[in-house]
């Protein structure tokens with residue numbers, strides 16, 4: 001939890017269950033949320049964590065107590081629940097999930113009637129109701145009802161199929177390996193892929209809230225089993241999802257795992273070929289690759305702060321159809337303006353089927369960059385001071401301060417230094433045309449930042 005008078009972090013409320021996030025608290029969060037929605041109708045669903053059914057019941061009790069009606073969708077991927085909000089035209093949703101966090105965590109995402117998580121201003125309204133004891137309980141005869149909402153995942157799969165050439169994909173009989181991290185990805189993606197004519201090999205597909213297979217964060221270093229399986233069964237590609245299946249990371253047929261901004265750039269390329277002149281939304285942590293593709297195919301990049309809600313809100317505000325993140329979030333607006341791992345998988349298959357090319361070839365054709373990441377320790381209370389000083393020091397290099405400090409150099413290398421929202425560290429993302437240069441940037445700017453932070457302490 002985030003200290004006094006703050007419940008929501010960058011992606012909802014998160015905490016260790018029965019310590020930082022208890023059932024009692026969740027009832028009250030439900031009641032504060034219900035007060036905020038003023039007796040609307042909300043969808044409630046949850047991920048595969050051991051604590052999720054318990055917390056879903058608690059949040060429903062709070063919502064009903066304040067007169068909100070609940071449509072209970074049960075266990076489902078986050079994007080399927082977000083789609084259900086649009087599909088059933090409800091006032092919003094409350095989703096019990098801690099996304100990619102370890103199994104002892106859980107969390108609460110609150111979604112508005114457009115399927116997007118609440119803006120920070122809306123979250124503050126809920127926090128004020130919660131901390132100022134402004135919950136507005138209903139009279140005994142105005143208590144909300146709860147009824148089951150079946151068919152959420154079937155509706156979601158059908159919606160995704162409307163955005164790709166189903167017959168074209170079916171014709172190819174692709175073999176795909178799917179790693180769902182023992183979580184809710186198992187409920188949608190393998191089934192959809194079979195409906196798309198794919199032979200599906202699953203790993204970590206049994207639902208198990210202890211996440212025995214791998215951590216639910218899909219980073220290349222956690223996906224060795226997936227990469228090996230793709231090679232071993234001679235599949236056309238592999239895909240891994242995070243704990244609530246809104247992010248996807250892909251492995252090509254040669255067993256190479258790719259960062260999310262690369263697969264996003266591929267989707268962007270084929271999107272811009274059909275939609276030239278469109279804007280593309282992406283956080284400053286994404287690779288220059290995304291800009292290269294926009295330049296080559298007549299698109300325009302809108303850089304934002306890091307965070308999926310910011311990407312969604314910016315897409316909505318500017319009426320943009322495509323967004324993406326380096327961590328594997330792809331936001332396909334014609335379907336919904338939120339990241340969606342299963343939609344992303346269908347889009348990649350669609351591109352493979354239309355071009356007849358293998359994934360390694362499609363990704364190999366993109367401009368090549370070497371990415372290097374690092375971190376520097378920094379106490380939370382020094383973060384802002386360090387940022388100010390750093391921006392001053394680097395003013396000659398024309399830094400961007402959309403989020404942290406980013407410098408784009410003329411040789412197409414770049415460095416981003418950004419305070420973490422959750423840990424006492426600065427994160428460094430460097431990229432360059434050679435591996436040595438990317439490593440050198442992390443070393444050079446890492447030690448520069450370390451010195452600067454040290455000077456602030458004395």
Ligand code: MG
Nearest residue numbers: 099242244246
């Ligand atoms: Mg997630």
